[in-house]
Amino acid sequence: MDEIFRKLLHLCNDTPVLAAAYDGFDRLRYANQAFRSAYFLEADETPLWSDLMRRNFETGRGTVIRAGDFDAWLISTQSRRGKMGFRAFETDLVDGRWLWMTETVQSDGWMLCIANDITKLRAHGRTVRQDLDKAIKASNTDELTGVANRRFVTARMGEMLQRMQTEGRAGCVCVLDLDNLKYINDRYGHQAGDVILGDFAVRIQREVRRSDCFGRVGGEEFVVVLPNTPTAAAELIVARMLAAIRNSRPLSQSADFGYSFSAGIAAAQRGDTIDDVLARADTALYSAKMAGRNRIHLAA
Structure with missing residues (x-):
């Protein structure tokens, strides 16, 4: 069993697919090399997701966050993040890559994130998909406070x-x-x-x-x-x-x-x-x- 576990870890670390696991408190517990490279994480770092997003926002790298007020964006995003058993969405990185991200959440709050690079795929429908994502977010958000509605x-x-x-x-x-x-x-x-x-x-x-x-x-x-x-x-x-x-x-x-x-x-x-x-x-x-x-x- 230990040998199988080691093989799985090697496979996860060698794949170009981004993979990460967060615990129920949204602290990073595992990330393969592709994920750490995309989000500028050292090998031994296990930050909270909110701290990772703040750091990358302030240094202009990682996920593109289109918001003038980071704290307002964070509160709004956290009110919906990890609340469903599964969701899939597109996200873009500051380096120009586009990712197709999936989040799978267990009943104890642990979440597996898997992301594939879709930059080279046909992008003519990207604007439509982005507009749809924004519309879904707006339909689930309280306009005054930014939390879920x-x-x-x-x-x-x-x-x-x-x-x-x-x-x-x-x-x-x-x-x-x-x-x-x-x-x-x-x-x-x-x-x-x-x-x-x-x-x-x-x-x-x-x-x-x-x-x-x-x-x-x-x-x-x-x-x-x-x-x-x-x-x-x-x-x-x-x-x-x-x-x-x-x-x-x-x-x-x-x-x-x-x-x-x-x-x-x-x-x-x-x-x-x-x-x-x-x-x-x-x-x-x-x-x-x-x-x-x-x-x-x-x-x-």
Whole structure:
């Protein structure tokens, strides 16, 4: 078995096809020579994907990132990256090469990335494909915050419930709602409200695992989908989110201004529809609001 494993490693390292594996926290755990060469990685480096993208963006190499604001691009991309079992797309490198990239994600969050160089293939349809990719991204993105929108989050909930039926894997849905946003809008203006929504999206996205899905579903309401996560673990994750928001001071005109959110958590149950689990999470959220806000309640 060890000999077979060594042979596989040699084959992977010798192929011109790019191959890499990321763990559930999006840290690079394996990359063959072709991948390391394309993304300027030393043999012993195992960076987070976000750190790799930032470094290459700042040095003008690796993946072409067409964005003036890297952090906004990163938050938007991370809200969708690794959330589906499989996806395929085109991407281009600064050196002029075009790659056909596939991402295969396991239930524990580990992801295998395979990329083939398609630079020499007929490119007359490339613009059409790029426009289609942009349209799909726009249809799954909340315009104000840049994170996933209701359509994308709902699809991930459906996939989680389906896996529960077939594999028996536990999962939770968390509804997060900003506290007193109407009062904030009335006192500081709607622009300040938009700043708070953006700050909230950035800070919460930093707290989710790559296998989780976070998005805005409307107004001041957001949803986090936590596959393969029991209720106790979900509560700990949301507690970290509460702490991150309590420490935020996003308004330049009021340095002492802070804000909070309330959360309702519901565990998925066999036979649940999306509406079922959302209704229980919403009921728990209402209980959190009635108990004084800035807290978490679990569905009964």
